[in-house]
Amino acid sequence: MKESVKNTMTKPICYPDLSSRPFALTVERTMSIPPQVLYRAWTEQFDLWFASPGSVMMKDEVNAAFYFETAFDGKRHPHYGRFLRLEPNRLLELTWLTGEGGTKGAETVVTVELKQNEDGTLLRLTHTGFSDEESKNNHEQAWPMVLTQLEEQLTK
Template sequence: MKGRNESAMGEFRLEIPRSYDASPERVFRAWTDPASMKAWLAEGGDVVADPRVDGLFYLGMMHSGQIRPHYGRYLRVESPRLLEFTWVSEHTRGKESVVTLEFTPRGRQTEVRLTHEGLPDERMAMAHTEGWTFFLDTLVAQLSGAG
């Protein structure tokens, strides 16, 4: 079950860069440690994560008082420079899409480039752009608050 399921993926993609005042190791850990993911990515909802190739994750993201399930499997885990996983939710219309995170050291900062490919249509690509922008901004506070 390795690799992408290209035939099931949509044609829309997005790319968002962001810089953090933290080491690549810390930023990478924020994306792979279940307690950290629960705090900023699931907004307090349930998180199960096994960050290794073919390992699975589940995020029960809280949104407007409801749990929004998101799940997938890790495709590439190359700490602390690259993380790639499938992403499935009602907003991908139940189809597999792929999120790739690249972590690049820039002096005392880490530049993160998030790419999300395989979204089903332009509306869902725009919704994911808004969502990822919100969560990438939330991570700034998470990293500054956690020693």
């Protein structure tokens, strides 16, 4: 419990300057999964539903840097970032940096909001700071598939 309080009160070392990278997207999905389970999936169980097993180095603390990789079409895709905000079971915000085909080296920001409702949890994901429309469009197509995968893996 003490760590959760610490996470909520800690300020990020430096918030990315997104002013020159205006492209952003938002996707929403209602899932029949409690917010605390979704929060844990994003902060402690990334390799259960998204990252390649065994590739995750992640600690759920504000300012803690993380690394993981995904595999797609036979290629390895490294991801780097750090947590900017953590509000247990309600919100997490992290930087998201990938290479070619992803954010093209730009430090973007992913915000995941979790709101419990009568159908489970409304997950709203906002991804900001893309340097071009192509990167934004690629992620706009990918995130709904990623969220489908999240729900499928957590409801097995």
